[in-house]
Amino acid sequence: MIKARGLARRFTTKLGPVDAVRGVDIDVAEGELVGFLGPNGAGKSTTLRMLTTLLQPTAGEAIVAGHDLLSDPAGVRRNIGYVGQKNGAGADQRVADELALQARFYGLSKHEARRKAGDLLERFELQGMEKRAVITLSGGQQRRLDIAMGMLHDPRLLFLDEPSTALDPQSRRNLWDHIKQLKADGTTVFLTTHYLDEADFLSDRLLVIDHGSIVGEGSPDELKNSVSGDLVVLGTPQAAVVATKFPDAVVEDEKVSFRIPNGDRSLPGLLRDLDNLGVELHSVQVHRPTLDDVFLTMTGRSLREETNAGQNYLG
Ligand SMILES: Nc1ncnc2c1ncn2[C@@H]1O[C@H](COP(=O)(O)OP(=O)(O)OP(=O)(O)O)[C@@H](O)[C@H]1O
Ligand SMILES: [Mg+2]
Numbered sequence: 001m002i003k004a005r006g007l008a009r010r011f012t013t014k015l016g017p018v019d020a021v022r023g024v025d026i027d028v029a030e031g032e033l034v035g036f037l038g039p040n041g042a043g044k045s046t047t048l049r050m051l052t053t054l055l056q057p058t059a060g061e062a063i064v065a066g067h068d069l070l071s072d073p074a075g076v077r078r079n080i081g082y083v084g085q086k087n088g089a090g091a092d093q094r095v096a097d098e099l100a101l102q103a104r105f106y107g108l109s110k111h112e113a114r115r116k117a118g119d120l121l122e123r124f125e126l127q128g129m130e131k132r133a134v135i136t137l138s139g140g141q142q143r144r145l146d147i148a149m150g151m152l153h154d155p156r157l158l159f160l161d162e163p164s165t166a167l168d169p170q171s172r173r174n175l176w177d178h179i180k181q182l183k184a185d186g187t188t189v190f191l192t193t194h195y196l197d198e199a200d201f202l203s204d205r206l207l208v209i210d211h212g213s214i215v216g217e218g219s220p221d222e223l224k225n226s227v228s229g230d231l232v233v234l235g236t237p238q239a240a241v242v243a244t245k246f247p248d249a250v251v252e253d254e255k256v257s258f259r260i261p262n263g264d265r266s267l268p269g270l271l272r273d274l275d276n277l278g279v280e281l282h283s284v285q286v287h288r289p290t291l292d293d294v295f296l297t298m299t300g301r302s303l304r305e306e307t308n309a310g311q312n313y314l315g
Contacts, residue, residue, distance in 0.1 A: 001157050001188045002028035002051065004069075007060035008212075009046050020046040022212035023060060028190055030156075033183040035203030036192040037291070039303055043212040044192035045085055048161050051190070052082045065157045081150030085161040085192075088146045089134040095121075095145060096130035099152065106153040113152070120148040124178060140171025144178060151182075158182060160191040164198055176201055196291040196303060206291075208298060215298045220291060227289035227297050230263030232270075235283030242279060254282070263288075 004026040011018040021043040028034050038044050049055035051064055053073040061068070067075030089098045096117065103113030121127050124144040126137075134142060143163060150158060163179065164172040179202060183189055193199050199206055200220045208216040208223075216223060236242060239256040243249035246258035260266050263286040274281065287293075295303040 001030050001032070002026050002062065002064055002190065004051065004062035004064075005060055007047065007050055007057050007062055009043075009050060009055065010058045019212055021050070021057075024209070024212075024214050026051075026062075026207065026214075028157075028188060030188055031183070031186060033179070033189045033202060033204045034191070035199040035206045036190065036209060037194065037196075037199040037203075037206050037295075037303075038192075038209035039194055042194075042209045044194075044209060045161055046212075047209070048082075048159055048190075048192055052080060052159050053077055054082070065155075078153070079156055081153070081155035081158040083146045083150040083158070083160045083163065085165070088149055089142065091133070091135040093134055094130065095126065095132055095134060095137070098134060098145070099149060102149045103152050108152065116152055117148075120151055123181075124148045125174075138171065139167050140174055143167060143171075143175055147178065147182075151187075155187070157188045157190065160189065162192055162194070164193070164195065172198070194303070196295075200291055208295065210295075210299050216294065223291065223294045224289045227259075227293045229259035229261045230289065231257060231259055231287040231293065232263055232267065233257040233283075233285040233287070234274075234281060236279055236281050238279050241277075242274065 004024065006023045006025065007021060008023045009021045011020055024047060036044050036047065046055065050057045051062060051069070053069065053076050061070060063069070064076045065079035067079065069076055099117040099120070100113055103116060108116060121130065124147060126141060126144060126148065129137065129141065134145065137145065147160070160179070164175050167175060176198070179189060179191070191202065203220060205219055206217065206223060207214055218226065234242060234256050235254055236256065237254050239251045239254055242256045243251045249256050249258040260270065267286060271281065271284065292303050295301070
């Protein structure tokens with residue numbers, strides 16, 4: 001569905017060139033739900049806008065939904081849906097009018113448009129809202145309408161840019177269920193997110209982007225397993241002493257953290273050994289690797305620190 005090679009985009013600004021995307025390779029198979037995860041400014045939207053023909057790449061090439069991005073952009077557009085990062089529907093417009101207008105844009109007949117709009121309103125739980133102005137819909141309803149608008153022409157491949165940003169937890173869950181259903185119905189989905197829980201929950205496979213380059217790839221589980229071991233955090237006044245036993249240990253105040261394989265099984269023996277050495281322990285925590293640990297391992301930074309806007313949603 002997507003095969004991109006060396007896709008790059010440089011913006012020229014007053015302050016000099018900005019390499020937003022630095023030559024990425026992307027492969028997405030038919031039927032996959034792929035998450036494109038990265039912090040703010042990583043290059044997610046720029047990549048998406050290139051893959052959807054909205055932005056000219058400065059280098060590279062791609063086949064998207066069976067059509068060449070550079071020589072047949074119209075072919076690409078006919079076969080993809082795109083839901084941008086900001087709301088697509090006009091605030092003062094009625095829901096039904098927005099859908100009808102979009103359907104006209106895709107060249108559907110009036111009859112087809114009405115039938116398709118009816119289907120989609122039902123599918124995205126928007127029945128009975130045809131006459132409402134878009135602005136009166138809840139955030140979750142608006143987002144579902146955006147997606148419905150991207151699905152009017154039955155695209156084989158749907159691009160979603162940050163689908164759940166600014167939604168409350170319940171609306172996010174509902175939206176996620178709808179996105180999973182799109183995949184179950186056979187649509188290939190490529191979505192960007194900077195939310196770890198969203199990436200984890202939705203994606204068959206993840207591509208992790210940072211500073212315009214892809215730094216990791218795999219299923220959420222594969223990526224988590226690639227981080228070696230569980231993180232153990234011990235609270236002890238002898239943190240420095242304990243740290244000498246583990247090469248990767250980090251000491252912070254009266255806490256020492258390090259990684260050990262199979263923490264749940266190996267921890268009891270480890271604690272006994274420390275007790276025998278006379279180490280006084282105040283607290284013990286074990287963390288299974290999360291996608292944040294994956295990001296930290298890959299880039300030396302935490303994704304959490306950079307996504308304050310989404311703080312409440314980081315599972
Ligand atoms: N039109 C533009 N002109 C100059 N720089 C740009 C332009 N569009 C994007 N950039 C820069 O390119 C980089 C990548 O931006 P992009 O919007 O692709 O990031 P993102 O991963 O989508 O971030 P976010 O999570 O905030 O949506 C950023 O440094 C951004 O400031
Ligand atoms: Mg973006």
